[in-house]
Amino acid sequence: MIANGLSVNQLVGFLAQTDGPPKAPTFQQGSYFFPVQASSFAKDSDWLYYFIFWVCVVFFAGIVGAMVYLVIKYRRRPGVDPQPSTSHNTPLEIAWSVLPSLLLILMFKWGAEGYFDEQVPFDNAEVVRVKASQFNWLFEYENGDFSKELHLTQFKNYEFRLESADVLHSFFVPAFRQKQDIVPGRYTKTWLRPIKTGEFRLYCAEYCGDNHSNMKTNVKVYLTDKERLAATAWDWEKKKVDSKGRIENGQRLFSIKCAGCHSTTGKRMTGPNLNGRWGIDEKLVGGNRKVDENYIMDSLMEPQKDIVDTFGPPNQNMPSFKGELNVEQIDWIAEFIKSLGATAADATPK
């Protein structure tokens, strides 16, 4: 049964590669316990980790050593009674309560100092708005570009302004050693300075619902601003003049706004798969409806109006994109979905 499950999953994973979570970067090992140190905070944080680690090793070795020695030395032997000994020794007990506390004070001090450093706003920081929603990441830069992956420039200061559209999320990049919860209804902030180029993983660290496990993306850190700007540049106006460009615009919008819940490969995710649905009579809760431009428009503006049959209660989670997408953008998305055709195996009209 397990083997069976695995093979099905592997197949699904293979199919999902084209539009699922972006292809993972190779894991960059730093020291044994950590990924590579890619932010200015990582070094201090790791140093403190290793300090505490060795303190713990020393104490633990002491405990184990004392225990093994005592258990062997004073093991029960027939005819030998326990030797009389004192049942308390106040100076000793005070000593072993107070002396380790000094180490605790050091840990607290260094931990708090490191945290202070992280919380002091950077000067000249570029603001990146991080918009988290079930189960999508969206990064908006100062120049108006936006992207699904996070693109940064090495040795540049960043302020992340985190906002959530629905429930709690958490912004976590292990290579940056930094984590900040994203709380709906307020902004939270975190500051970072990448010090290494490359690709790193970015996770949602706070459980946020069905597809939490897929709410991950990548951070790409570039050497120069030029490369970083090229990575997020997208000329919507230039592309929209022909049909191919409009489909590309639609595909980009889809991958940023919709792909967290809707697949275009046939895989069932939180929301209905959109591959091969165009033009068919979609079976809805309480009736059928043809998938056309108006259906797409309604689904984006009034998502509770038409619910696909197998996604009925309790799954009606789709947010409305009213005010977030304009008519032209919806048109692009519709063209993209149209381009996926009605040819998929599961699209046979019922």
Place this chain on the structure above:
Amino acid sequence: MTTTANRRELFGHTPDKNYYTASKGFLSWALTLDHKRIGIMYLVGVSAALFLAGTFALILRTQLLQPEGGFLSEKQYNQMFTLHGAIMVFAFIIPSIPAALGNFVLPMMLGAKDVAFPRLNLCSFYLWVFGTLFLLIAMLTSGLDTGWTFYAPYSIRTQTGVTYATMGTFILGFSSIFTGLNFLVTVNTMRPPGMGWFQLPLFIWALYSTAIIQILATPILGITLLLLIAERTLHIAIFDPALGGDPVLFQHFFWFYSHPAVYIMILPGMGVISEIISVHSRKEIFGYKFIAFSSVAIAFLGFLVWGHHMFTSGQSVVMNMVFSAITFTVAVPSAVKVFNWLGTLYKGSIALTTPMCYALAFILLFGVGGLTGLFLATISVDRHLHDTYFIVAHFHFVMVGGTLTALLGGLFHWWPKITGRMYNETLGRLAAFLVFAGFNLTFLPQFVMGSRGMMRRYAHYDPEFKIFHQWSTFGAYVLGLGVFLAYAVLLYAMKRGKPVSGNPWGAASLEWQSSSPPSFHNFDHKVIMNEPYDFSTQVYDEELDSYVHRRFLEPPKPATQPQHS
């Protein structure tokens, strides 16, 4: 000096009517007011919860054998870890030691006939049953996918059975409060003449400290869950920002209970370990007052550290600093206990019986659990480790390595008293070894993958973590086997074990002065008061193959009714 016949009369026999042969039939159990029977029913209940939630754990670990996940969908995985957590925490760990072992042992340790409020005690058990039923109803109807923490606003918006589950937890909370209240009053009012506060066994100090937390902290959870239900059903704005509430407020409320609850889970375990180590090394506990007061200190400080669960929640910098500082202070009383247990071993006569094996395992596992807490109390390091597998490993070391180990150790220690029969020592030790080895294999790799960036609550994961997950899963199978074997050894002993006399360990606390198993009234003769860790009062009597109080070798006094009867 009494004659052998006399001593046999007093100690050597198993009374014709002990507490479980005293009356028969379903109702004699269902309506019993006997603390021993209620303890046994609790034991059966929490063990069932342990096996159910343990099975969930094994399913979760099996799912994680491969990076792309196994046979569970994300949705099923989310429900599975939620129920694993909720049932383990609320239906198993919190009631396990106090309500099962504590119920059986606490009144007997005081030489009393029962707890102060026997009816409340039975009521507490039925509340446990109803609360757990509600959790099961949630599971069997629409499921539950919020995580055991019920974090808002997800818990308000999800369509799963949050209302049933929170109702269940609310009821379980009252079960816990009733047990705590009962123990508090029992210890305050029913100590026999001659037993001052510092003649109490340390298990009682631990249960007393636990009871204080149960009474003071659990109502906060109750009201929080009621507010959550009110918000879900009536849309009153409390936690959901869409209605005008504050989700971080929920975290404050929740952890204001749930952090002290961590000490509800671990303090009774520490009490059990104090008993076992002292008795099985036949040595007066070292630094009695330090251990006793460290329980109280932990109970007190436990109320002041909840914010360390929220270092990344966006609470203010000052709050994070204060909570970090106070959190470090909890390390002191915990360390004191470990040092004192080691001090107790010094110049003792240490027998590596099964309970002692569990006690030594407890010291090591709790040691790791406690020490790894230092990483998490340090704010800048916690900002990286928060919500990773490092946390998962840390609290399992405390909850499973601590509480479950102590529960098993306590069961083996008191099993001869509870059932009147001795377990198989070899198999008992083997099970203890499997539990210890399997546990370490499960959770040590999780520390490493956590600091490398493996998030908790992910149904599938990135390929670099595969080897750690696989070790962890194999470890979980070994751990499961160990726990299963331990229970099998206990159950076999109950049926076929060698009958034992009243006091096979030579323990000095009062519960061992009863026959094994105890009679309905606990004691057939007047209890002889002595210091709980003065083992010189216990003398081995070869005729009876039991330890008896030194005084029984002196001229007999006429047996009278026990006190409080």
